[in-house]
Amino acid sequence: MVNPGKDLLIDLGNTRLKWTLAGPDGQEPSRQLSCHDPLAPMLANAWGELAAPRRVALVSVGARSILEPLEAWIRSRWSCPVRHAESAASTPLQQHERATSRTLVNSYADPGQMGADRWIAMVGAGGLCRGAFAVIDAGTALTVDVVGNDGQHLGGWILPGRALMHRSLSHGTASVRPELIDSDGAFGQDTRSCVAGGVSAALLGALQLMDDQLPSGCQILVCGGDGSWLSQHLPRARHEPDLVLQGLNMWLQNS
Secondary structure, three states, X not given: OEOOOOEEEEEEOOOEXXXXXXXXXXXXXXXXXXXXXXXXXXXXXXXXXXXXXOOXXXXXOOOHHHHHHHHHHHHHHXXXXXXXXXXXXXXXXXXXXXXXXXXXXXXXXXXXXXXXXXXXXXXXXXXXXXXXXXXXXXXXXXXXXXXXXXXXXXXXXXXXXXXXXHHHHHHOOOOOOOOOOOOOOOOOOOHHHHXXXXXXXXXXXXXXXXXXXXXXXXXXXXXXXXXXXXXXXXXXEEEOOOHXXXXXXXXXXXX
C-alpha cells in the first residue's frame, strides 16, 4: 500500500473525475478518469493500491448516477465518510504570503444556489491572487466568476461550453454534423471550419466582453477541460488546471 495518511481530493464533473492526494508535503499532480459505467472496476484500477486516506473530500456537479456508486465504493473500500464541499455565504481565504487577510463573500442571495465547483475554484484562486481575480472554468459549461480586491464576489456568467455548444448545433440541425476541431474564431471555408470558428468566436467574443468589464489589475485564471485551448487565446490568462482541487484542499484544511 502507498500514500498512507493523505487526504483524497475528488473533483467530479459531468464527464470526468479528477483526483489527487494531499498531505504535509503538499499536493500531488492530479489524475483523471472518464465518468462512465461500470464505475467500480475503474476505481479499483485507479485506487486499489492506495492506503486508506486520512480524509476524503469531494466537490461535485456530476449526476447522482455517478456520485452514489462513487461514495458507495469509498465506504466499502475504506469505511471512510466523504465530506462534500458546498458554497457558503463567506469563506476565509488562505492568503499569499504578502497579501492582507480577506474573506471571500458570496453575492448570491441564497449562497447554496451557487455551484460548489465555482465556489471552490474561487477559494483556490483567492489563495493564489493578491488582488481582484476572475476564474474561468471551461468545462461542459463555461463559467465566469469575478472577485474584487476585497474578496467580494462581483457576479459571473454561465455559458454552454465549447463541446456542448457544438453538440447543440449538430443535434439541432439536419445537415450540420462535423466533428469538433480547434479554431481561433477565423472564418471557415467548409462546414467543419465554419462551425468550429463560430463556436470559438462566440466564446472568445463573450470573454472579450468580460475582459472589458473587469476591475483594474484583475488577474484571470483558467481551469477546466478546455482550459488549455482557451488560455492560448487569452493572452492575460493564467492556466491553472488543478484550481478546483487546490481550492478543495484549502477548504478541507479550513473546515
